[in-house]
Amino acid sequence: MTNFLSLADVSDLDALIQSGRDAKASPFANQHLGKNKTIGLIFFNSSLRTRLSTQKAAQNLGLNVMTMNVGQDSWGLEMEEGVFMNGDKAEHVREAAAVIGRYCDIIGIRAFAELKDREKDYKEQVMHQFAKYANVPIVNLESATRHPLQSLADCITIEEAKAQSGIKRPKVVLTWLPHFKPLPQAVANSFSEWMNARANSGDVDFVITHPEGYELAPEFVGNAKVIYNQDEAFEGADFIYGKNWSSYTQYGQVLTQDPSWAVTMDDIRRSNNGKFMHCLPVRRNLKVADEVLDSPHSLVIEQAANREWSAQAVLKEILQGM
Amino acid sequence: MTNFLSLADVSDLDALIQSGRDAKASPFANQHLGKNKTIGLIFFNSSLRTRLSTQKAAQNLGLNVMTMNVGQDSWGLEMEEGVFMNGDKAEHVREAAAVIGRYCDIIGIRAFAELKDREKDYKEQVMHQFAKYANVPIVNLESATRHPLQSLADCITIEEAKAQSGIKRPKVVLTWLPHFKPLPQAVANSFSEWMNARANSGDVDFVITHPEGYELAPEFVGNAKVIYNQDEAFEGADFIYGKNWSSYTQYGQVLTQDPSWAVTMDDIRRSNNGKFMHCLPVRRNLKVADEVLDSPHSLVIEQAANREWSAQAVLKEILQGM
Amino acid sequence: MTNFLSLADVSDLDALIQSGRDAKASPFANQHLGKNKTIGLIFFNSSLRTRLSTQKAAQNLGLNVMTMNVGQDSWGLEMEEGVFMNGDKAEHVREAAAVIGRYCDIIGIRAFAELKDREKDYKEQVMHQFAKYANVPIVNLESATRHPLQSLADCITIEEAKAQSGIKRPKVVLTWLPHFKPLPQAVANSFSEWMNARANSGDVDFVITHPEGYELAPEFVGNAKVIYNQDEAFEGADFIYGKNWSSYTQYGQVLTQDPSWAVTMDDIRRSNNGKFMHCLPVRRNLKVADEVLDSPHSLVIEQAANREWSAQAVLKEILQGM
Numbered sequence: 022m023t024n025f026l027s028l029a030d031v032s033d034l035d036a037l038i039q040s041g042r043d044a045k046a047s048p049f050a051n052q053h054l055g056k057n058k059t060i061g062l063i064f065f066n067s068s069l070r071t072r073l074s075t076q077k078a079a080q081n082l083g084l085n086v087m088t089m090n091v092g093q094d095s096w097g098l099e100m101e102e103g104v105f106m107n108g109d110k111a112e113h114v115r116e117a118a119a120v121i122g123r124y125c126d127i128i129g130i131r132a133f134a135e136l137k138d139r140e141k142d143y144k145e146q147v148m149h150q151f152a153k154y155a156n157v158p159i160v161n162l163e164s165a166t167r168h169p170l171q172s173l174a175d176c177i178t179i180e181e182a183k184a185q186s187g188i189k190r191p192k193v194v195l196t197w198l199p200h201f202k203p204l205p206q207a208v209a210n211s212f213s214e215w216m217n218a219r220a221n222s223g224d225v226d227f228v229i230t231h232p233e234g235y236e237l238a239p240e241f242v243g244n245a246k247v248i249y250n251q252d253e254a255f256e257g258a259d260f261i262y263g264k265n266w267s268s269y270t271q272y273g274q275v276l277t278q279d280p281s282w283a284v285t286m287d288d289i290r291r292s293n294n295g296k297f298m299h300c301l302p303v304r305r306n307l308k309v310a311d312e313v314l315d316s317p318h319s320l321v322i323e324q325a326a327n328r329e330w331s332a333q334a335v336l337k338e339i340l341q342g343m
Numbered sequence: 344m345t346n347f348l349s350l351a352d353v354s355d356l357d358a359l360i361q362s363g364r365d366a367k368a369s370p371f372a373n374q375h376l377g378k379n380k381t382i383g384l385i386f387f388n389s390s391l392r393t394r395l396s397t398q399k400a401a402q403n404l405g406l407n408v409m410t411m412n413v414g415q416d417s418w419g420l421e422m423e424e425g426v427f428m429n430g431d432k433a434e435h436v437r438e439a440a441a442v443i444g445r446y447c448d449i450i451g452i453r454a455f456a457e458l459k460d461r462e463k464d465y466k467e468q469v470m471h472q473f474a475k476y477a478n479v480p481i482v483n484l485e486s487a488t489r490h491p492l493q494s495l496a497d498c499i500t501i502e503e504a505k506a507q508s509g510i511k512r513p514k515v516v517l518t519w520l521p522h523f524k525p526l527p528q529a530v531a532n533s534f535s536e537w538m539n540a541r542a543n544s545g546d547v548d549f550v551i552t553h554p555e556g557y558e559l560a561p562e563f564v565g566n567a568k569v570i571y572n573q574d575e576a577f578e579g580a581d582f583i584y585g586k587n588w589s590s591y592t593q594y595g596q597v598l599t600q601d602p603s604w605a606v607t608m609d610d611i612r613r614s615n616n617g618k619f620m621h622c623l624p625v626r627r628n629l630k631v632a633d634e635v636l637d638s639p640h641s642l643v644i645e646q647a648a649n650r651e652w653s654a655q656a657v658l659k660e661i662l663q664g665m
Numbered sequence: 666m667t668n669f670l671s672l673a674d675v676s677d678l679d680a681l682i683q684s685g686r687d688a689k690a691s692p693f694a695n696q697h698l699g700k701n702k703t704i705g706l707i708f709f710n711s712s713l714r715t716r717l718s719t720q721k722a723a724q725n726l727g728l729n730v731m732t733m734n735v736g737q738d739s740w741g742l743e744m745e746e747g748v749f750m751n752g753d754k755a756e757h758v759r760e761a762a763a764v765i766g767r768y769c770d771i772i773g774i775r776a777f778a779e780l781k782d783r784e785k786d787y788k789e790q791v792m793h794q795f796a797k798y799a800n801v802p803i804v805n806l807e808s809a810t811r812h813p814l815q816s817l818a819d820c821i822t823i824e825e826a827k828a829q830s831g832i833k834r835p836k837v838v839l840t841w842l843p844h845f846k847p848l849p850q851a852v853a854n855s856f857s858e859w860m861n862a863r864a865n866s867g868d869v870d871f872v873i874t875h876p877e878g879y880e881l882a883p884e885f886v887g888n889a890k891v892i893y894n895q896d897e898a899f900e901g902a903d904f905i906y907g908k909n910w911s912s913y914t915q916y917g918q919v920l921t922q923d924p925s926w927a928v929t930m931d932d933i934r935r936s937n938n939g940k941f942m943h944c945l946p947v948r949r950n951l952k953v954a955d956e957v958l959d960s961p962h963s964l965v966i967e968q969a970a971n972r973e974w975s976a977q978a979v980l981k982e983i984l985q986g987m
Contacts, residue, residue: 049379057693059721069417069439073409073446077381080407085724087717090416094734095713096946105950107845112946115958116965117713120945123970124717201429301442302418302434306427314437321438326445371701391739391761395731395768399703402729412738523751623764624740624756628749636759643760648767 022338024159026148027167028214034176034222041177041327041334048081048333054340055084061125062088062162065132065147070301070328071162071170075129078332082340087125100146114150122155127339134165134205136273142166142205143238158339160332166238168207171300172215173331178324179225179260182296190226191259192293193219196251197231198308199278200265208300209266210241217243230254234276238269251282258292260320263299263309284309289318296320344660346481348470349489350536356498357544363499363649363656370403370655376662377406383447384410384484387454387469392623392650393484393492397451400654404662409447422468436472444477449661456487456527458595464488464527465560480661482654488560490529493622494537495653500646501547501582504618512548513581514615515541518573519553520630521600522587530622531588532563539565552576556598560591573604580614585621585631606631611640618642666982668803670792671811672858678820678866685821685971685978692725692977698984699728705769706732706806709776709791714945714972715806715814719773722976726984731769744790758794766799771983775806778849780917786810786849787882802983804976810882812851815944816859817975822968823869823904826940834870835903836937837863840895841875842952843922844909852944853910854885861887874898878912878920895926902936907943907953928953933962940964 024030031037043050060079062072072088079086089095098117099110106113121128132147142165152159161169183191193216195209216227221244228246229237230253236242248254255261263284268274283306289295297309297319305311313319346352353359365372382401386394394410401408411417420439421432428435443450454469464487474481483491505513515538517531538549543566550568551559552575558564570576577583585606590596605628611617619631619641627633635641668674675681687694704723706716716732723730733739742761743754750757765772776791786809796803805813827835837860839853860871865888872890873881874897880886892898899905907928912918927950933939941953941963949955957963 057725059724061717064416067417069411069434070442072411072416073383073443076409077407077446080381081379085721087720089713089716093415093711093737094708094716095711099949103950103955106948107951111948112713113949115949116945116947116969119966120714120969121717123966124721124973301438303438304428304433305421305435305437306425307429311425322441322445325438325442329446386738389737389739391733391756392764394733394738395705395765398731399729399768402703403701415737623760625760626750626755627743627757627759628747629751633747644763644767647760647764651768 022335022342024152025169025335025339026152026159026161027169028218034218037173037334037338038176038180040337041173041330042180044333044337045330051337052081052083054337055079055082058126058340059085059087059124060127060129060336061121062086062129063091063121064088065091068131068162070325071131074328075162075332078329078336081333082336084336100150115154118151118154119156122157125157126343127158127160127336128155129160129162131162132164134207136203136205136267139272160335163207165205166207167211169211170328170331170335171208172211173334174324174327175212175298176215176219177327177331178298178320182320188259190223192228192257193225193260193262194228194230194254194258195262195264196254196284197235197282198263198265198284199280199282200304200308201275201278203267203273203275204265206237206266206269209264210237212262213237213241213243213245217245220244228254232277232279232282234268234270235266236270252291255288255291258295261288261292261295261297263297265308283307284313286310286312286316289313298324301325344657344664346474347491347657347661348474348481348483349491350540356540359495359656359660360498360502362659363495363652364502366655366659367652373659374403374405376659377401377404380448380662381407381409381446382449382451382658383443384408384451385413385443386410387413390453390484392647393453396650397484397654400651400658403655404658406658422472437476440473440476441478444479447479448665449480449482449658450477451482451484453484454486456529458525458527458589461594482657485529487527488529489533491533492650492653492657493530494533495656496646496649497534497620498537498541499649499653500620500642504642510581512545514550514579515547515582515584516550516552516576516580517584517586518576518606519557519604520585520587520606521602521604522626522630523597523600525589525595525597526587528559528588528591531586532559534584535559535563535565535567539567542566550576554599554601554604556590556592557588558592574613577610577613580617583610583614583617583619585619587630605629606635608632608634611635620646623647666979666986668796669813669979669983670796670803670805671813672862678862681817681978681982682820682824684981685817685974686824688725688977688981689974695981696725696727698981699723699726702770702984703729703731703768704771704773704980705765706730706773707735707765708732709735712775712806714969715775718972719806719976722973722980725977726980728980744794759798762795762798763800766801769801770987771802771804771980772799773804773806776808778809778851780847780849780911783916804979807851809849810851811855813855814972814975814979815852816855817978818968818971819856819942820859820863821971821974822942822964826964832903834867836872836901837869837904837906838872838874838898838902839906839908840898840928841879841926842907842909842928843924843926844948844952845919845922847911847917847919848909850881850910850913853908854881856906857881857885857887857889861889864888872898876921876923876926878914879910880914882913896935899932899935902939905932905936905939905941907941909952927951928957930954930956930960933957942968945969
């Protein structure tokens with residue numbers, strides 16, 4: 022693995038999921054791999070789980086870690102080419118990426134969508150510019166349109182739950198949840214991308230449900246069944262994966278805050294004794310009821326804990342390829 | 344030791360003080376204890392000494408350290424239960440604490456009093472919520488009402504000075520100092536709590552002096568003698584411990600800024616060749632005169648240096664109990 | 666070496682440059698030197714290269730690293746003596762430096778010029794106060810008037826290029842570049858100071874060019890030839906070192922933004938097949954054309970990469986002197 026920007030960088034998904042589960046069983050088994058190597062974690066946006074879990078995974082592998090908050094520890098970076106730089110960005114990504122790539126053996130980048138210009142967000146400029154100019158492997162710590170470390174953790178979590186329940190091909194439902202702020206589509210996109218791959222290999226059945234106007238980009242919906250009636254979608258669901266996202270078609274807009282889309286125990290009862298998943302942070306009761314999160318149906322903590330192992334699986338494969 | 348939230352978590356104070364002094368003598372003697380373990384230091388508020396000394400102590404013990412500034416590196420955390428989360432807090436402590444507890448073996452938390460609602464501050468919600476949901480030991484890096492790592496460093500400092508002076512049962516005076524901003528009672532509370540314990544075991548005599556209206560909460564005053572006349576209180580003092588705090592009774596108010604309460608060399612001369620202590624940061628001349636801080640009477644630097652050893656004693660005991 | 670505040674702290678410049686080149690060849694050869702030692706990196710201002718390269722160099726030497734952003738992780742520090750501290754600074758450097766010096770074996774400090782009061786900036790109060798009160802070696806991570814780690818990296822870069830080109834005594838031209846914001850003179854001062862030393866030892870010829878009114882302080886100009894005509898200055902140049910700075914004589918003022926001072930390929934063609942250098946960050950096209958930065962004439966990335974080795978050479982010498 023050179024970069025880890027999206028599912029396309031994964032050659033063997035089953036093996037990567039298994040590698041994450043192996044890391045969870047023996048966190049320090051590959052501590053020699055990172056010796057005298059350094060990962061730089063560059064944050065254009067806030068982070069809790071990604072910051073801590075990636076740092077932890079790196080340390081498990083013996084890597085040194087350097088973190089930097091862009092615009093706080095340092096200054097803004099210009100991403101466009103050919104610009105006459107007399108604005109608020111003091112440095113160009115060509116220099117920043119190349120220089121950080123001289124200090125670091127691997128670079129992790131978090132850079133959210135701005136939700137103003139769909140074409141701009143969907144061309145994933147920050148990731149691609151870093152990948153182009155850094156000359157070292159780039160790890161996506163959540164980009165404008167994807168959050169693949171989250172999706173890998175989600176796959177690990179689902180496999181663990183499958184092993185426990187014995188259900189061979191569970192029904193996984195991604196549901197939109199209400200929110201008053203416009204949020205990126207990244208987690209929903211990425212989860213769809215990875216679940217479609219899991220559906221193709223016969224590991225899950227995958228359904229997406231959301232109000233009209235919240236259709237994800239076609240390349241992410243893929244072969245998933247889209248159902249606009251949430252109750253209907255939840256019937257027989259083994260996993261309910263909740264997430265809010267703003268509209269893709271009316272880009273970045275909040276079209277509805279309909280509270281009936283929040284997940285409650287009624288929804289769980291409608292499912293096949295389903296498990297609830299969410300990438301966190303989650304606004305309690307706005308998006309999902311306390312009673313769900315505090316019940317044994319919730320997998321959200323295990324899912325977040327698995328972020329450490331998804332990061333470790335990815336970093337291990339990158340280090341082995343060096 | 345499971346948590347270190349207050350003096351109540353200390354089973355043998357003499358042994359803990361001695362452990363700090365041992366760490367000072369041999370900082371790296373227990374480096375194996377922290378191997379492959381990680382401490383997370385979570386700051387809701389600014390920090391200099393606590394940030395650096397706890398990090399250093401952890402590294403002396405072989406621990407990995409991850410620090411995070413809440414609201415800067417990440418986002419605000421909701422502490423109340425049952426809330427419909429449509430405000431400015433993006434994540435609930437139930438998730439945040441549980442998740443951080445999966446990445447970290449020990450969590451240190453700094454969360455100051457807001458000084459708006461006494462009942463709220465004094466129920467120490469942040470510490471208790473983290474202790475409830477993190478499932479790993481919690482270390483208080485200064486909470487709304489206490490700063491026990493400081494108090495332990497203060498005890499170490501006093502014992503060192505006692506060993507030098509030969510005074511068996513020194514008179515220790517906590518004095519209020521003037522300030523124009525409302526500050527928490529945490530350091531004063533904690534120092535009183537710990538000095539009362541030292542007085543009970545016959546190691547010190549403990550006196551508190553402050554203007555009327557600055558009485559600390561009764562549970563912290565304990566058996567201490569309270570004298571409203573500072574000159575009288577300082578007579579025969581071996582240690583003058585200065586600190587400003589806002590009113591507890593008229594909660595969070597600045598009732599006076601009377602400059603005569605600042606400590607000068609006249610006050611030192613009134614004492615028994617007394618030593619001056621302060622937890623730092625200290626505003627020079629507003630609270631204590633340059634001539635005191637720059638004299639051999641000042642212990643403030645040694646006291647701050649001892650923060651490393653108080654943290655190391657606590658972390659060592661927690662690691663040994665794992 | 667005790668402190669590294671300026672060139673005056675360097676006893677053997679040739680040896681220090683060679684030590685940097687040795688570190689580049691064998692980064693981990695001296696990892697034992699930093700064992701159980703800690704460097705604190707204190708930033709009063711933003712940083713990208715210095716933050717990451719110094720951290721990396723320290724880790725190469727086996728040092729533990731603690732970073733702190735003043736005014737963000739902690740609070741503002743008072744630098745003046747004898748102040749009645751009732752303003753916005755919560756702590757005095759006397760305490761802060763002494764305390765950090767108890768937690769750290771070496772302290773790196775970044776503190777830019779404020780560009781309001783020339784005398785104040787040029788007395789380098791922050792560096793000198795830390796050097797006075799910390800009781801441990803201080804490393805200048807860019808101060809009000811100097812950036813010696815940059816200058817050392819520049820020397821390493823020039824020596825590498827000389828080794829490649831075979832030119833024994835190259836002509837080095839420092840040129841002012843246009844900018845709309847007032848920037849400190851630190852990098853230009855420091856580069857002049859170090860190049861004058863290299864000129865004295867016969868290693869380079871050194872020329873400075875800038876518009877009238879941008880004369881550097883005489884102690885930094887030294888024996889350098891100052892030419893106000895940029896085209897004339899560039900004739901036969903082997904190295905063109907670009908940098909913007911605000912006026913020293915009309916302190917902190919932007920006297921001109923004349924775009925003809927930006928470096929283009931025409932300037933390179935005017936030189937002796939010259940190399941372009943800049944400390945970064947650089948605003949593309951405002952200060953130097955894309956065509957230069959993206960050509961083989963540019964050394965800016967190698968120069969930034971050499972920051973790691975300049976820091977490592979300095980830290981190694983400090984550690985060896987302990």
